[in-house]
Amino acid sequence: MIKQLFPYTKGYRILMVLAILCSAGEAVLELLLPKAMSNIVDVGIANGDRAYILSTGLQMTVMALAAFALGIGAAALAAKASMGxxxxxxxxxxxxxxxxxxxxxxxxxxxxxxxxxxxxxxxxxxxxxxxxxxxxxxxxxxxxxxxxxxxxxxxxxxxxxxxxxxxxxxxxxxxxxxxxxxxxxxxxxxxxxxxxxxxxxxxxxxxxxxxxxxxxxxxxxxxxxxxxxxxxxxxxxxxxxxxxxxxxxxxxxxxxxxxxxxxxxxxxxxxxxxxxxxxxxxxxxxxxxxxxxxxxxxxxxxxxxxxxxxxxQEPEITDDAADPQLEVADGSIRFDHVYFRYNPQGSTWNLEDVCLDIRPGMTVGILGGTGSAKSTLVSLIPRLYEVTEGSVSVGGRNVKDYTMAQLREACAMVLQKNTLFSGTIRDNLRWGNDQATDEEMEAACRIACAHEFIERMPDGYDTYIEQGGTNVSGGQKQRLCIARAILRNPKVLILDDSTSAVDMATDAKIRTALRQTLPGTTKLIIAQRIASVMDADLIVVMDDGKVVASGDHKTLMETSSIYREVYQSQQEGVSIDG
Ligand SMILES: Nc1ncnc2c1ncn2[C@@H]1O[C@H](COP(=O)(O)OP(=O)(O)O)[C@@H](O)[C@H]1O
Ligand SMILES: [Mg+2]
Missing domain, CATH: 1.20.1560.10 (ABC transporter type 1, transmembrane domain)
Structure with a gap:
C-alpha cells in the first residue's frame, strides 16, 4: 500500500523529513523539562541555591519556547506535505x-x-x-x-x-x-x-x-x-x-x-x-x-x-496504434461479423453477427424499437466500447489501428444522452473545434437549424448556458449538440436519436442541409420515425441485437414485412414503440 502511494509524495519528501525532525526535536525538549524541574526541587530548593534555580528556570523557558516553535513548524510542514x-x-x-x-x-x-x-x-x-x-x-x-x-x-x-x-x-x-x-x-x-x-x-x-x-x-x-x-x-x-x-x-x-x-x-x-x-x-x-x-x-x-x-485499473481501451499519425482516410464503415456484449462474463449477446458495408458519403438510417441495440451498434464506431468478436473498420482500417484522438476526431457522435457544459454557447461549440471562427460556427449552426434561435437570444452566441443546459429547451439543446459535432468537420457523423425533441419540419430541414452541405460525410441517423430516414441511401432495421433487414426504402417495402408494418402504423400517425 505504502509502496503504491509513495510516488505521489514527490516534491514533498524533504518537507516530510523536516516535519518528522521537528516533531522529534519537540519531543526530546519536552522530555528534558520534567528532569530539569526535578533538579530544581531536589538540588536547587534542597540546597537553597537561588542562582541554580534561576539558571535552570531560564534553561527551561528557552527549552519550552524552542519546543513550541518546533511544534508549530512540525504542524505546518506536515500539513503542507500531506495536503500536497x-x-x-x-x-x-x-x-x-x-x-x-x-x-x-x-x-x-x-x-x-x-x-x-x-x-x-x-x-x-x-x-x-x-x-x-x-x-x-x-x-x-x-x-x-x-x-x-x-x-x-x-x-x-x-x-x-x-x-x-x-x-x-x-x-x-x-x-x-x-x-x-x-x-x-x-x-x-x-x-x-x-x-x-x-x-x-x-x-x-x-x-x-x-x-x-x-x-x-x-x-x-x-x-x-x-x-x-x-x-x-x-x-x-x-x-x-x-x-x-x-x-x-x-x-x-x-x-x-x-x-x-x-x-x-x-x-x-x-x-x-x-x-x-x-x-x-x-x-x-x-x-x-x-x-x-x-x-x-x-x-x-x-x-x-x-x-x-x-x-x-487498466484502461480497457488503450491507444496502442502502431502508427500514431495514421488518419482516417474516408468515411467508409464496415462491420464484419460483429458480436458484442456489455458484460464480458455474460452469455447473451447485445449485438449478434452484424455485417454492414457503408460507403463514404452515404446517409444511413437505423431503425428499431427501444433496446434493439441501435445505440450499441453505433458506439462501436468511435470505439466507445470494444467489439467482443469480429471487427469494425473505418476508412478501410480496423478502428484499433488509429489513436483514439484520430478516430474520434474523424467520427463525431451526438450521443442519445447528450450534455452541454456551463459556459457560453460559443464555448460549447468550441468543444467541437477550438479553432473554429465565428463564420464556421454560424455555418454549423445554420445546418443544425440552431442559428435562428441563437440569434433571437438576448446575448446571441454569448448566451450563457447553465450547468447541464437547463436554460435551453430539449430541442434547442439537441440542435446545439448537432452543431457542435458538425463543427468538427467529421468524416463520419453519428446522430443517435438526436432530433427526437425537434419538430418534424425542422428535422427534415436539418437532414436536407446535412445532405447538401456535407456530401462527403457519412451520416448515420438513428431515428424513431421512418419519415426521418425514408430518403436515406441505406436503412438498417434492428431487432434484439440483430440486423433483421436492410436496404433502401423501396426495397424494404417490398422485402421486409416488419418494415412494412411499422411504416403503415406510422402512416396512421401511431409511433413505433419507444
Ligand atoms: N452500458 C450498458 N451496460 C449494460 N447493458 C447495456 C448498456 N447499454 C445498453 N445496454 C443493454 O443493451 C441493449 C441495447 O441497448 P441500446 O443499444 O441502448 O438500445 P437502443 O439504443 O436501441 O434503444 C439493451 O438491452 C440494454 O439493456
Ligand atoms: Mg438508444
Missing part, C-alpha cells in the same frame, strides 16, 4: 479516470469514483498529516520517558508491567474490530453519494413525477445505513478513550500510593517522584497517540486500497 501529496494523488487518480473507457467507469460507478476522489483522498491526507507528527514523536516519547522513568526508580517502574499490556491489548482489539467496519463505512458513503448524485442530476424528473417524498425516503435510508455503520465503527473508538482514562487514573493513583511510601521512607526524592509522574503521563499520552494514529491508519488503509484500485 494528497493533491498529487487526486490529480493522478483523475488523470487515470480520464483514460477510462465507458465500461471501466461503469465498473466503479460514478458515485464511487467521486467518493474515491474526494472523501478517500481526504482521509489518507489527514492520516498522513497526523502520522508525520506522531509517528516519530510518540515512539520516541514513549521510549525516552520509559528510560527516564526507569533511571529514576526501577522499583516504581514495575507498574508499567501491568499497565502497558492492558493498553496494548485494548489497542489491538480496537484495530482488529474496527478495520473491517471502516471498509464498510466507505461503501456506505458510496451508496449515499449515488442517491445524492442521481437525485440532483435528475431533480427535474423527480419533481415532475412528484417523487420527492420517495427520494427523501431513499436518502434517509442511506443516511441511516451510513450512520449506523459509522456508529458501529466509531463506537469502538469512543470506548477506547474511557479505557485509557481509567488506566491512566489507576496508574497515577498507584504511583502516588507506592511512590509516596518511598518518599516517606526516604528511598525516593520528592522531585524525582514529580518527574516520574510526568513521565507516566507522557508514556500514557504517547500510547494514546500511537493508538489514535493506528486507528486512523486502519481507516486510511481501507481508503488507500480503494484509491489503489482506481490507479491500478
Amino acid at each position: 501529496s494528497g493533491a498529487n494523488l487526486r490529480q493522478a487518480e483523475y488523470e487515470k479516470i480520464q483514460q477510462f473507457s465507458f465500461r471501466n467507469i461503469e465498473q466503479f460507478s460514478t458515485a464511487s469514483l467521486i467518493t474515491r476522489l474526494t472523501n478517500d483522498v481526504a482521509s489518507v491526507q489527514v492520516t498522513l498529516m497526523m502520522g508525520l507528527r506522531m509517528l516519530v514523536r510518540a515512539p520516541s516519547m514513549l521510549i525516552t520517558a520509559l528510560v527516564m522513568a526507569l533511571t529514576i526508580s526501577m522499583r516504581l517502574s514495575q507498574v508499567f508491567l501491568v499497565v502497558i499490556p492492558i493498553l496494548v491489548a485494548a489497542v489491538a482489539l480496537v484495530i482488529v474490530k474496527v478495520g473491517p467496519r471502516f471498509t464498510a463505512l466507505q461503501k456506505r458513503t458510496d451508496d449515499l453519494n449515488l442517491v445524492v448524485q442521481e437525485n440532483l442530476n435528475a431533480v427535474r424528473v423527480v419533481k415532475s413525477f412528484v417523487r420527492s417524498k420517495e427520494e427523501q425516503e431513499k436518502f434517509s435510508q442511506r443516511t441511516d445505513a451510513l450512520r449506523s455503520t459509522a456508529q458501529k465503527a466509531f463506537g469502538f473508538v469512543v470506548m477506547f478513550l474511557p479505557i485509557i482514562m481509567l488506566v491512566m487514573g489507576g496508574t497515577v493513583s498507584a504511583v502516588m500510593w507506592i511512590g509516596g511510601g518511598y518518599v516517606h521512607s526516604d528511598s525516593l526524592l520528592p522531585g524525582d517522584l514529580m518527574a516520574f509522574f510526568t513521565y507516566v503521563t507522557e508514556i500514557l499520552m504517547s500510547l494514546m497517540m500511537v493508538s489514535m494514529v493506528l486507528m486512523m491508519l486502519t481507516r486510511s488503509i481501507a481508503c488507500a486500497r480503494r484509491i489503489g484500485e482506481v490507479l491500478q
Whole structure:
C-alpha cells in the first residue's frame, strides 16, 4: 500500500523529513523539562541555591519556547506535505479516470469514483498529516520517558508491567474490530453519494413525477445505513478513550500510593517522584497517540486500497496504434461479423453477427424499437466500447489501428444522452473545434437549424448556458449538440436519436442541409420515425441485437414485412414503440 502511494509524495519528501525532525526535536525538549524541574526541587530548593534555580528556570523557558516553535513548524510542514501529496494523488487518480473507457467507469460507478476522489483522498491526507507528527514523536516519547522513568526508580517502574499490556491489548482489539467496519463505512458513503448524485442530476424528473417524498425516503435510508455503520465503527473508538482514562487514573493513583511510601521512607526524592509522574503521563499520552494514529491508519488503509484500485485499473481501451499519425482516410464503415456484449462474463449477446458495408458519403438510417441495440451498434464506431468478436473498420482500417484522438476526431457522435457544459454557447461549440471562427460556427449552426434561435437570444452566441443546459429547451439543446459535432468537420457523423425533441419540419430541414452541405460525410441517423430516414441511401432495421433487414426504402417495402408494418402504423400517425 505504502509502496503504491509513495510516488505521489514527490516534491514533498524533504518537507516530510523536516516535519518528522521537528516533531522529534519537540519531543526530546519536552522530555528534558520534567528532569530539569526535578533538579530544581531536589538540588536547587534542597540546597537553597537561588542562582541554580534561576539558571535552570531560564534553561527551561528557552527549552519550552524552542519546543513550541518546533511544534508549530512540525504542524505546518506536515500539513503542507500531506495536503500536497494528497493533491498529487487526486490529480493522478483523475488523470487515470480520464483514460477510462465507458465500461471501466461503469465498473466503479460514478458515485464511487467521486467518493474515491474526494472523501478517500481526504482521509489518507489527514492520516498522513497526523502520522508525520506522531509517528516519530510518540515512539520516541514513549521510549525516552520509559528510560527516564526507569533511571529514576526501577522499583516504581514495575507498574508499567501491568499497565502497558492492558493498553496494548485494548489497542489491538480496537484495530482488529474496527478495520473491517471502516471498509464498510466507505461503501456506505458510496451508496449515499449515488442517491445524492442521481437525485440532483435528475431533480427535474423527480419533481415532475412528484417523487420527492420517495427520494427523501431513499436518502434517509442511506443516511441511516451510513450512520449506523459509522456508529458501529466509531463506537469502538469512543470506548477506547474511557479505557485509557481509567488506566491512566489507576496508574497515577498507584504511583502516588507506592511512590509516596518511598518518599516517606526516604528511598525516593520528592522531585524525582514529580518527574516520574510526568513521565507516566507522557508514556500514557504517547500510547494514546500511537493508538489514535493506528486507528486512523486502519481507516486510511481501507481508503488507500480503494484509491489503489482506481490507479491500478487498466484502461480497457488503450491507444496502442502502431502508427500514431495514421488518419482516417474516408468515411467508409464496415462491420464484419460483429458480436458484442456489455458484460464480458455474460452469455447473451447485445449485438449478434452484424455485417454492414457503408460507403463514404452515404446517409444511413437505423431503425428499431427501444433496446434493439441501435445505440450499441453505433458506439462501436468511435470505439466507445470494444467489439467482443469480429471487427469494425473505418476508412478501410480496423478502428484499433488509429489513436483514439484520430478516430474520434474523424467520427463525431451526438450521443442519445447528450450534455452541454456551463459556459457560453460559443464555448460549447468550441468543444467541437477550438479553432473554429465565428463564420464556421454560424455555418454549423445554420445546418443544425440552431442559428435562428441563437440569434433571437438576448446575448446571441454569448448566451450563457447553465450547468447541464437547463436554460435551453430539449430541442434547442439537441440542435446545439448537432452543431457542435458538425463543427468538427467529421468524416463520419453519428446522430443517435438526436432530433427526437425537434419538430418534424425542422428535422427534415436539418437532414436536407446535412445532405447538401456535407456530401462527403457519412451520416448515420438513428431515428424513431421512418419519415426521418425514408430518403436515406441505406436503412438498417434492428431487432434484439440483430440486423433483421436492410436496404433502401423501396426495397424494404417490398422485402421486409416488419418494415412494412411499422411504416403503415406510422402512416396512421401511431409511433413505433419507444
Ligand atoms: N452500458 C450498458 N451496460 C449494460 N447493458 C447495456 C448498456 N447499454 C445498453 N445496454 C443493454 O443493451 C441493449 C441495447 O441497448 P441500446 O443499444 O441502448 O438500445 P437502443 O439504443 O436501441 O434503444 C439493451 O438491452 C440494454 O439493456
Ligand atoms: Mg438508444
